[in-house]
Amino acid sequence: xxxxxxxxxxxxxxxxxxxxxGFVREKIDNEILNSKVKNxxxxxxRLEFMDSSGIGVIIGRYKSIKAVGGKxxxxxxxxxxxxxxxxxxxxxxxxxxxxxxEAIKKLL
Amino acid sequence: xxxxxxxxxxxxxxxxxxxxxGFVREKIDNEILNSKVKNxxxxxxRLEFMDSSGIGVIIGRYKSIKAVGGKxxxxxxxxxxxxxxxxxxxxxxxxxxxxxxEAIKKLL
Amino acid sequence: xxxxxxxxxxSKGVNESLARIVVAAFVSRLxxxxxxxxxIKTAVSEAVTNAIIHAYDDEEGVVYITCELNxxxxxxxxxxxxxxxxxxxxxxxxxxxxxxEEERSGMGFTVMETFMDTLEVISQKGKGTTVIMTKKIK
Amino acid sequence: xxxxxxxxxxSKGVNESLARIVVAAFVSRLxxxxxxxxxIKTAVSEAVTNAIIHAYDDEEGVVYITCELNxxxxxxxxxxxxxxxxxxxxxxxxxxxxxxEEERSGMGFTVMETFMDTLEVISQKGKGTTVIMTKKIK
Ligand SMILES: Nc1ncnc2c1ncn2[C@@H]1O[C@H](COP(=O)(O)OP(=O)(O)O)[C@@H](O)[C@H]1O
Ligand SMILES: Nc1ncnc2c1ncn2[C@@H]1O[C@H](COP(=O)(O)OP(=O)(O)O)[C@@H](O)[C@H]1O
Numbered sequence: 001x002x003x004x005x006x007x008x009x010x011x012x013x014x015x016x017x018x019x020x021x022g023f024v025r026e027k028i029d030n031e032i033l034n035s036k037v038k039n040x041x042x043x044x045x046r047l048e049f050m051d052s053s054g055i056g057v058i059i060g061r062y063k064s065i066k067a068v069g070g071k072x073x074x075x076x077x078x079x080x081x082x083x084x085x086x087x088x089x090x091x092x093x094x095x096x097x098x099x100x101x102e103a104i105k106k107l108l
Numbered sequence: 109x110x111x112x113x114x115x116x117x118x119x120x121x122x123x124x125x126x127x128x129x130g131f132v133r134e135k136i137d138n139e140i141l142n143s144k145v146k147n148x149x150x151x152x153x154r155l156e157f158m159d160s161s162g163i164g165v166i167i168g169r170y171k172s173i174k175a176v177g178g179k180x181x182x183x184x185x186x187x188x189x190x191x192x193x194x195x196x197x198x199x200x201x202x203x204x205x206x207x208x209x210e211a212i213k214k215l216l
Numbered sequence: 217x218x219x220x221x222x223x224x225x226x227s228k229g230v231n232e233s234l235a236r237i238v239v240a241a242f243v244s245r246l247x248x249x250x251x252x253x254x255x256i257k258t259a260v261s262e263a264v265t266n267a268i269i270h271a272y273d274d275e276e277g278v279v280y281i282t283c284e285l286n287x288x289x290x291x292x293x294x295x296x297x298x299x300x301x302x303x304x305x306x307x308x309x310x311x312x313x314x315x316x317e318e319e320r321s322g323m324g325f326t327v328m329e330t331f332m333d334t335l336e337v338i339s340q341k342g343k344g345t346t347v348i349m350t351k352k353i354k
Numbered sequence: 355x356x357x358x359x360x361x362x363x364x365s366k367g368v369n370e371s372l373a374r375i376v377v378a379a380f381v382s383r384l385x386x387x388x389x390x391x392x393x394i395k396t397a398v399s400e401a402v403t404n405a406i407i408h409a410y411d412d413e414e415g416v417v418y419i420t421c422e423l424n425x426x427x428x429x430x431x432x433x434x435x436x437x438x439x440x441x442x443x444x445x446x447x448x449x450x451x452x453x454x455e456e457e458r459s460g461m462g463f464t465v466m467e468t469f470m471d472t473l474e475v476i477s478q479k480g481k482g483t484t485v486i487m488t489k490k491i492k
């Protein structure tokens with residue numbers, strides 16, 4: 001996890017399933033609570049796999065970020081993760097971007 | 109498989125177990141039969157795994173190469189394969205070398 | 217049936233990835249595309265997650281997976297002996313979940329349906345749930 | 355027992371690699387060294403190969419593997435319902451093999467013994483063979 005001003009970039013690695021979701025959730029929520037985070041970027045460039053548990057994680061964080069008037073962006077999901085995102089419909093609420101730097105700039 | 113004069117270099121990839129052993133055996137024996145092969149080098153630099161089925165393959169080829177007065181050399185086994193070779197005792201009959209070019213030169 | 221594998225393991229979250237690895241390794245011999253393999257892995261992940269999270273709540277149970285290959289068809293059966301589903305039709309609706317507090321999205325069955333060719337869910341209250349999915353490798 | 359996995363598959367050569375993948379994936383959560391993991395994979399490969407090649411000859415049977423984790427100890431049980439071993443002590447001798455014509459080296463049991471901490475072989479003629487191996491991860 002990295003901060004760019006008030007934007008938190010969460011870079012996930014490996015496989016985001018129900019088992020890993022609890023851990024990820026806690027980590028992000030702690031960071032949101034403890035420092036002034038307004039916007040959140042999920043950097044999925046190194047995430048290999050995600051099932052619908054990941055959708056729960058994304059929507060949960062989207063709600064709390066939205067509550068403080070911030071924005072959420074998803075960066076570089078692979079094809080499998082893109083399909084999960086498409087099925088869930090969350091791309092209607094959360095933009096999907098192919099470039100991390102661009103995403104960060106958008107939120108500055 | 110590559111030929112260097114009368115030396116056949118067999119480069120194995122992946123995992124040499126009983127299932128793969130039959131295939132490897134046939135390939136090598138065909139080559140030995142069909143062309144004037146005197147010496148044989150097992151290039152294990154790209155072999156990731158071998159169980160005792162591989163020992164059977166090596167000893168079988170060693171016997172037929174020895175029958176024509178040739179030599180067999182094993183090149184670059186990884187640690188796991190090295191252990192299997194050590195347990196089997198075949199390193200007393202068949203030299204293990206860490207460099208393919210050196211092995212080829214030895215047999216010229 | 218050409219070949220099959222059965223696996224059985226405890227309903228622990230740490231075993232979810234194992235289920236995916238086993239099924240993917242087994243199916244890969246049909247030479248699927250990366251997308252087909254990802255689809256099957258994802259569907260298996262959803263079914264196994266449900267067995268771990270919903271079927272046994274926080275108690276420990278056992279999850280059973282059978283994977284069969286018939287020609288170019290893959291059949292995956294995920295079974296639990298957990299609490300069962302009262303209304304299967306309702307459970308299969310997109311966004312329906314009984315565990316919103318754990319941030320379940322209610323998209324599990326929808327993902328299985330979308331990624332596989334067929335999906336059948338058989339469940340009996342108090343007895344357990346069986347999910348049967350098939351997919352043809354092109 | 356902390357965790358376990360059971361797998362069952364047809365006695366086909368193509369399934370040997372699957373057995374190794376499953377056990378390795380399961381054991382890897384104990385954080386073994388690469389050498390320890392390779393040792394276990396190799397021992398499993400030997401036991402499964404024997405079940406496929408010796409137990410059922412050319413007929414088709416079923417191979418069962420159980421892998422248990424107890425603290426830092428791994429226990430692997432490989433079982434078949436094949437023809438069994440008449441003289442287990444003799445079978446376990448280095449270089450002893452009943453299939454020299456298939457270029458078996460007779461080193462399977464020796465490898466299992468060397469790579470694992472303990473090895474137990476239980477067999478009954480006509481009933482099948484069970485190989486029980488354990489290894490402590492350091
Ligand atoms: N194996 C199961 N045992 C008991 N209930 C289940 C099982 N699988 C699914 N369910 C029920 O069906 C609902 C919908 O499942 P699903 O579409 O996968 O969404 P989610 O897992 O996100 O809740 C679950 O919330 C649960 O109530
Ligand atoms: N599961 C089994 N069922 C029947 N016979 C077996 C089994 N495992 C081993 N054997 C017998 O024990 C012998 C020695 O086995 P092993 O040391 O693994 O050497 P190899 O497999 O190279 O023959 C085999 O040749 C076979 O006769």
